[in-house]
Amino acid sequence: MKNIVIIGNGISGVTAARHIRKRSDHSITIISAESDHFYSRTALMYIYMGHMRYEHTKPYEDRFWEKNRITLLRDYVEKVDTDQKRLLLRTGKVQPYDVLILAVGSTYNRFGWPGQDLQGVQGLINLQDLELMEQNTKGIRKAVIVGGGLIGIEMAEMLQTRNVHVTMLIREGNYWANVLPAPEARMVNRHIREHGVDLRLATELQAIKGGPDQKVTGIVTTAGEEIECRFVGLTIGVRPNISFLEGSKIKTDTGILVNKHFETNIPEVYAIGDCAQFEEAPAGRRKIEQVWYTGRMHGETLALTICGNKTAYSPGPWFNSAKFFNLEYQVYGQVQPREADDGEHLYWEHESGQKAVRIIYRKADGVVTGINLMGIRYRHEVCDRWLQSNATIQQVLSELKAANFDPEFYRKHEGEIMSEYKGTLQPQQGEKRKKLFGLF
Incomplete structure (x- = not known):
């Protein structure tokens, strides 16, 4: 029986744990400080909008960990020691492992703008971000969202349900211009504006302004225009959450480098989900797949390999x-x-x-x-x-x-x-x- 440790409590890590348990009696520990339960990150916006409560986002009963004989360790990993096969945790504890699965997800991008650390400036990825957004938007009337993409449009919809006027800054000439052909992108432009969002195309952020209380008061564009606001949403894409691996022997690029079996350069160390970067992308796919359903497929596929049936990732058409x-x-x-x-x-x-x-x-x-x-x-x-x-x-x-x-x-x-x-x-x-x- 192996001691399997999974870092990350998202769809990739939990799916891997569930399918490993179905096929084996291995010891399984998940390390995550985010929450006591597995929940759907895609439902966060509906909690904010009042359509759901947190308990509605949990697909499994609260005794999920006990029922599946999975240990949840509420902590942060500070360092991975692959020589000694152990993890050094923020609380000072040491967690040994036989097999390590890195399922640490993404973090939102920051590009060094003046004022980006002011209160009221944030992205939206996890439950803690949602709780922070609740605090940062209480009683405000104006917000600026920097960047487009799917998180940006979700954040705009969330804010509008609380009667917050939203200005959205898009660097490109159309919304999501790096993904959508121009006619479809223009259709989305129109749709966003029809829903009352002040969409500013070909507009970039230069700086975020704040008051003496260190709270955001507005932004300045690269064209010199000042826009008043009390909240700034940063939605300029995400990147793999791998900074804690600096100094380790695990090879990384933008993400953690893996082959078609999710193997890293270190034996018995794997990476799945948003943080994994394929050395050679599967046919018709990208090297990094930051989508909910692909994370689930990663977890299911890796579980087969961990349990003795070595299986290559073959996701089919995008x-x-x-x-x-x-x-x-x-x-x-x-x-x-x-x-x-x-x-x-x-x-x-x-x-x-x-x-x-x-x-x-x-x-x-x-x-x-x-x-x-x-x-x-x-x-x-x-x-x-x-x-x-x-x-x-x-x-x-x-x-x-x-x-x-x-x-x-x-x-x-x-x-x-x-x-x-x-x-x-x-x-x-x-x-x-x-x-x-x-x-x-």
């Missing part, structure tokens, strides 16, 4: 989903913000400007490689099958009705999408083709 206020978004496969030379883009946008479908396929053989959906839901199993089976654009269009997952009585648009595709086959309709592919 997918993700999100919500910008009430505009839903799904992506399947590879959709780049700019068109590749070997691909064609079928782009249909509803006249309301609140729905869109983008299907990307190779010029050479018509095989579909990516799908973007705005305001329309498609079934995951259908889209995954298309991508896994190298379905062509003609096959995908013929099966759109089978994919549509919108609720009953929602208007369907498959006929309109097919008509647009047929229009691209007419060479004389050059201007329509440009419009269809989202070129202007």
